[in-house]
Amino acid sequence: MALTNDHTVKAFDEDINRLRGLISEMGGRAEQALLQAMTALNKGDLDLAAQVVRDDKKIDALEAEVEQLTVQTIALRAPMADDLREMIAALKIVSVVERIGDYAKNIAKRVALMDQTRSIEAIPVLMSMSNIVVELVHDALDSFAARDAELAVRVTVRDKNVDDFYNSIFRTLVTFMMENPKYISESAHLLFVAKNLERMGDHATNIAEMVYYVVTGERMEERERGETPEESAAAEKEQG
Amino acid sequence: MTQEDLTITDPKMKAHGVNVFYGEKQAIKDVSIDVGTDLVTAFIGPSGCGKSTFLRSLNRMNDTVASARVTGQIELDGEDIYAPSMDVVQLRARVGMVFQKPNPFPKSIYDNVGYGPRIHGLAPSKAELDLVVERALVRAGLWDEVKDRLGESGTALSGGQQQRLCIARAIAVDPEVILMDEPCSALDPIATAKIEELIHELRGKYAIVIVTHNMQQAARVSQRTAFFHLGTLVEYGKTTDIFTNPKQERTKDYITGRYG
Numbered sequence: 001m002a003l004t005n006d007h008t009v010k011a012f013d014e015d016i017n018r019l020r021g022l023i024s025e026m027g028g029r030a031e032q033a034l035l036q037a038m039t040a041l042n043k044g045d046l047d048l049a050a051q052v053v054r055d056d057k058k059i060d061a062l063e064a065e066v067e068q069l070t071v072q073t074i075a076l077r078a079p080m081a082d083d084l085r086e087m088i089a090a091l092k093i094v095s096v097v098e099r100i101g102d103y104a105k106n107i108a109k110r111v112a113l114m115d116q117t118r119s120i121e122a123i124p125v126l127m128s129m130s131n132i133v134v135e136l137v138h139d140a141l142d143s144f145a146a147r148d149a150e151l152a153v154r155v156t157v158r159d160k161n162v163d164d165f166y167n168s169i170f171r172t173l174v175t176f177m178m179e180n181p182k183y184i185s186e187s188a189h190l191l192f193v194a195k196n197l198e199r200m201g202d203h204a205t206n207i208a209e210m211v212y213y214v215v216t217g218e219r220m221e222e223r224e225r226g227e228t229p230e231e232s233a234a235a236e237k238e239q240g
Numbered sequence: 241m242t243q244e245d246l247t248i249t250d251p252k253m254k255a256h257g258v259n260v261f262y263g264e265k266q267a268i269k270d271v272s273i274d275v276g277t278d279l280v281t282a283f284i285g286p287s288g289c290g291k292s293t294f295l296r297s298l299n300r301m302n303d304t305v306a307s308a309r310v311t312g313q314i315e316l317d318g319e320d321i322y323a324p325s326m327d328v329v330q331l332r333a334r335v336g337m338v339f340q341k342p343n344p345f346p347k348s349i350y351d352n353v354g355y356g357p358r359i360h361g362l363a364p365s366k367a368e369l370d371l372v373v374e375r376a377l378v379r380a381g382l383w384d385e386v387k388d389r390l391g392e393s394g395t396a397l398s399g400g401q402q403q404r405l406c407i408a409r410a411i412a413v414d415p416e417v418i419l420m421d422e423p424c425s426a427l428d429p430i431a432t433a434k435i436e437e438l439i440h441e442l443r444g445k446y447a448i449v450i451v452t453h454n455m456q457q458a459a460r461v462s463q464r465t466a467f468f469h470l471g472t473l474v475e476y477g478k479t480t481d482i483f484t485n486p487k488q489e490r491t492k493d494y495i496t497g498r499y500g
Contacts, residue, residue, distance in 0.1 A: 007497045078456055080483050080495040217485030 015073045016083070019066065019090055020145065023097070026062040027141035029055065030097045031134055033104035034200065038130040040111045041193065042123060052108035059101035066094045085217065089210040093144065096203045096210075100137060103196040110189050120183060122172055122190050126197070129165040133197050136162065136204035143208060149215040152208035156220065162201030169194045246464075246477060248276035252417055252447035253298060253335075258312035260293050260302065267293045269471045270312075275417065277447045280439060282462035282479065284455060286499060289468040291451050295419050298449065299335035300328050316416070333360055336410030340422040342402030344394030344409075349386050352394040352405055353377060356413040372412055379445075380408035381438050400431020407438060411446075418442070420450040424457065436461050455495055459483050467491045 007013050033052050040049035070090050073079065079087055136155055143151035173187040173194070212220040251274035260268035268290045275281050275298075283291040293302065300321060302308040314321050321331055333356065344352050353373045354363075363369035373390070377383040382404040386397070394405050403423060410418055420439075424432040439448060439461045452458050458465055458479065465482040467475045467490070475482065475491040486492045493499050 005493065005498050008499065009497055012497065080455065080459075080497075081486050081492045083496045084484060 009077075012073075012077050012079075012083075015069065015077065016086070019069055019073070019086075022062055022066050022069065023090060023093060024141065024145055026059060026066065026094060026097050027137070027144075029059050029062070030100045030104065031137055031141075033059065033101050034107075034130065034134055034137065037104040037107040037111075038127060040108055041114075042127060044111065044114075046112055049108040049111035053105050056101050056105040059098060063094045063098040066090060082214065082217070085214045089144075089214045092210050093207050096206045097141075100200050100203050103200050107193050107196055110193060114186055114189050120173075120176055120186055120190065122169055122176070122187075122194075125165070125169055125172070126190065126193055129162065129169065129194065129197050132158070132161055132165070133200045133204070136201055137207075140204040140207035140211070143211045144214070147211070147215050149212050152211040152215070153220065155208035156205045159201045159205045162198055166194050166198040248274040248279065251276050252317065254313075254315045254318075255294075255298070256313040256315075258294070258297060258310065258314060260290070260297055261307075261309040261311075262293075262305065263307040267471055268297070271468075271473045273466060273473060273476060275447050275449055277416075278444055279463040280443050280448045280450065280461055281464045281466065282458035283449065283451045283466050283468060284453075284458050284494075285468035285474075286494065287453075290471040291466075291468040292421055294468065295421055295449060295451050298417070298419055299332050299337055300326075301332075301337065303328065333413040334415055335417040335419060336413065336415035338403070338406050338410055338418065338420045338423045341426050342399060342406050344397070344402050344405050346393065346395055348391050349377075349394050349397070349405060350390040353408050353412045356409060360413050362413065376408040376412035379411050379442070380404045381434060381441070382408055398431070400427050400434060403427060403431065403435060404438065407435075411442075415446060417447040417449070420448065422451055422453060425453065432457070455483075467494060469494070 033055060036048055037052045039045065040052065070087050074084075074087050077083075136158060139151055139158075140155045142148070143155065170191065173191050176183045177187045209220045212218070253275040255274070256272045258268055258271045259266060271290075271294055273281075283295060285291045296302045297310050298314060298321075300310075302310060310322060316331070316334065320326070321335075345355065347355070350373055353376050354369050357363045357369060357372045363372045374383060374387075377386060382401060385401060386392075386405075394402065397405060403426075407418070407423075424435050427435065436457065439450065442448060450458070450461060462479045465477065465479045466473055467482065467486075467488070469490055475486060475488045477487070481487075482491065483495060486495060
């Protein structure tokens with residue numbers, strides 16, 4: 001389809017390819033920021049945390065560059081149909097990826113604020129949660145690069161796992177706080193980390209919804225998500 | 241596309257299974273489409289796709305081409321326009337046409353507009369004709385620019401004014417349908433914008449069909465768009481749908497600039 005089908009005006013294809021490259025780079029940096037922030041949290045690595053905060057500026061700069069290129073392309077090339085949808089999606093996706101970068105930065109900033117002796121068991125669970133979020137963000141951006149609506153739908157379905165993790169961690173941390181006031185500060189920080197991860201999962205879903213729109217021209221409906229095998233399997237599991 | 245969404249209530253013109261031949265060559269293949277008064281319809285497609293040919297079959301302009309032959313059914317208010325009983329001169333008054341290049345008569349502005357109503361007997365007295373001419377020029381958005389020089393030659397006007405004069409001329413005989421064959425392709429952007437504004441103003445008073453190579457123009461002025469390719473009607477739909485989410489691959493390739 002569109003990927004192999006070139007425009008008569010080659011410069012248009014060059015603009016689109018450059019746009020895709022920038023979004024891909026930005027997504028890669030956001031994923032890396034999240035991974036590094038969680039590693040820094042896990043190991044109490046203050047240098048790595050500081051680097052995540054510094055690198056966030058590059059993500060912001062990429063967002064500005066994509067915005068400029070998109071506005072320029074809309075003005076000069078008057079894109080139509082799937083090209084137009086891609087421009088609109090690009091604008092929305094980069095603003096979401098920028099938010100993901102901010103959440104990673106927020107996690108990194110907490111590393112320095114927390115007592116570096118980890119006294120709470122929640123960290124390994126948070127690491128598992130963050131692994132799923134990284135996968136979701138990665139797959140959401142992959143689905144954009146590959147124009148894969150099915151993968152996008154699967155991302156939205158899998159976001160439910162992240163929400164489940166969050167609810168479970170929330171309960172655990174509240175229990176810690178009730179049991180021992182000494183843990184309140186650390187628990188509060190970790191609760192924010194969990195909340196940040198949960199929000200990133202939602203943002204991955206937002207990206208997936210935009211991808212679905214780019215590919216199909218339709219909005220992703222609730223029933224669309226319900227039709228995937230994962231969800232029906234999960235529903236069966238719950239009933240059984 | 242769902243059929244209900246696209247139904248034209250009370251269509252002014254209905255074309256069904258229309259084929260147009262130039263000698264042996266078939267220029268239009270089995271095209272069916274309805275045109276209504278409340279919606280502007282745009283025909284788009286690459287050169288040679290048949291959109292102008294089809295447009296010209298709607299008021300029997302193709303009759304002037306010796307080798308042209310039209311089969312199928314085209315109705316105006318339920319009346320077969322190719323029936324032997326149809327008065328072609330009368331038909332072309334009811335289904336007016338505006339061409340690519342402005343073609344005013346080498347006569348005064350007044351006579352350009354007044355000629356049609358006079359020969360069709362729409363204005364028996366000079367006073368009535370004055371009124372018809374003024375009303376047509378007002379509707380065409382030209383009155384204020386020419387009211388003090390109605391005696392000047394129509395060909396002395398600027399290109400954009402000439403085109404609006406031609407639209408006034410078409411309007412003067414009180415048509416039901418106005419066909420426009422690339423009405424802005426010879427005009428600058430300001431004159432084009434004035435014609436587009438005029439089309440917007442005239443919508444609802446006349447059924448308007450416009451053929452245009454300028455897709456932005458089709459997007460701007462029409463509510464329905466028909467995409468023609470190689471003599472067939474590939475896709476017909478709401479203009480917003482055609483330009484944001486066309487259903488056919490060929491439509492998408494054309495409007496996104498991937499054609500050919």
